[in-house]
Amino acid sequence: METVLTVRNLSKHYGRIKAVDDLTLEVKKGNIFGILGPNGSGKTTTLGMILDVINPTSGDYLWFGQAPTKDTRKNIGAILEHPIFYPYLTGVQNLKIVCDIKEVPYSRIDEVLLQVGLDERKDTKYKTYSLGMKQRLSIASALLCDPDVMLLDEPTNGLDPQGIAEIRELIINIANSGKTILLASHLLDEVQKVCTHFAVLRRGKLMHVGLVDDVGKGHTTVEVKANHDNLQEVLEKSGMASKVKRELDKHILTMNDGYSPEDINRYLFDNGITAKHLLLKTRSLEQQFLEILAENEGGAQ
Numbered sequence: 001m002e003t004v005l006t007v008r009n010l011s012k013h014y015g016r017i018k019a020v021d022d023l024t025l026e027v028k029k030g031n032i033f034g035i036l037g038p039n040g041s042g043k044t045t046t047l048g049m050i051l052d053v054i055n056p057t058s059g060d061y062l063w064f065g066q067a068p069t070k071d072t073r074k075n076i077g078a079i080l081e082h083p084i085f086y087p088y089l090t091g092v093q094n095l096k097i098v099c100d101i102k103e104v105p106y107s108r109i110d111e112v113l114l115q116v117g118l119d120e121r122k123d124t125k126y127k128t129y130s131l132g133m134k135q136r137l138s139i140a141s142a143l144l145c146d147p148d149v150m151l152l153d154e155p156t157n158g159l160d161p162q163g164i165a166e167i168r169e170l171i172i173n174i175a176n177s178g179k180t181i182l183l184a185s186h187l188l189d190e191v192q193k194v195c196t197h198f199a200v201l202r203r204g205k206l207m208h209v210g211l212v213d214d215v216g217k218g219h220t221t222v223e224v225k226a227n228h229d230n231l232q233e234v235l236e237k238s239g240m241a242s243k244v245k246r247e248l249d250k251h252i253l254t255m256n257d258g259y260s261p262e263d264i265n266r267y268l269f270d271n272g273i274t275a276k277h278l279l280l281k282t283r284s285l286e287q288q289f290l291e292i293l294a295e296n297e298g299g300a301q
């Protein structure tokens with residue numbers, strides 16, 4: 001698969017603060033790549049550097065396998081923290097200004113407004129827009145050049161649940177139209193619902209990269225309750241769990257790949273044991289995220 005973005009040992013230091021610290025990662029075409037991290041972990045700084053608005057202290061990055069040029073930049077639509085539009089101009093008028101700057105024909109305006117669902121309000125003034133509409137206008141503005149890549153920094157910040165759901169749907173639609181998306185967020189739920197891949201930053205350092213679909217894999221646990229004197233031993237002998245831990249009246253099995261609660265149930269039954277409680281638990285992104293952030297906490301930065 002084609003690599004869209006390659007980040008190599010990228011760092012940004014502000015005096016003693018390592019906003020981004022030796023970051024290396026790759027984003028492939030079609031990915032919806034989430035950069036997840038708590039406040040101040042370096043998400044915006046990372047996006048700023050790969051957009052060429054913040055100078056890295058060291059390291060570099062490639063867009064489409066090449067050192068960035070003015071032309072590559074045109075192929076990247078971005079929404080950083082504060083969009084700047086003229087409050088007394090309408091949506092269309094604001095986008096015309098963007099078209100002039102980006103040298104895009106006005107004919108694109110109706111298309112992008114329709115795409116973001118703002119066509120009905122296109123002729124009303126920006127200052128009358130709700131936060132969600134303002135955000136949609138930003139996305140429309142970023143779509144004007146029909147870029148291959150979209151960078152979105154906290155796209156649902158400050159929106160109500162319905163606004164959040166609408167923007168998320170819009171992001172997924174944009175991705176389905178063939179664009180690669182890089183999205184910075186501190187919301188686990190957002191990344192889990194929208195992204196295909198995710199990276200976790202902590203104090204500028206990359207803590208984890210992986211597939212959202214893999215979250216929880218290898219971390220399935222099954223709780224078992226049964227009346228049997230040697231339950232611990234029997235469960236350990238099953239070969240279905242890498243760990244069996246006793247907790248009060250139940251045993252918690254960390255399952256080996258490929259085994260389900262059904263297998264445990266059958267195994268117990270074959271051994272003359274009837275389970276009175278069997279509960280499957282998969283780890284959420286939230287748990288995994290907190291564990292990743294807790295890793296080596298307090299160690300050298």
Ligand SMILES: Nc1ncnc2c1ncn2[C@@H]1O[C@H](COP(=O)(O)OP(=O)(O)OP(=O)(O)O)[C@@H](O)[C@H]1O
Nearest residue numbers: 014017019037038039040041042043044045046186
């Ligand atoms: N211009 C600057 N001067 C000094 N320090 C800065 C500057 N910009 C960012 N920082 C620091 O760099 C670190 C990373 O900031 P950044 O804005 O990239 O984090 P973030 O992950 O986007 O946070 P948030 O979730 O709050 O948006 C923070 O400690 C921040 O205070």
Ligand SMILES: [Mg+2]
Nearest residue numbers: 043044045153
């Ligand atoms: Mg930020």
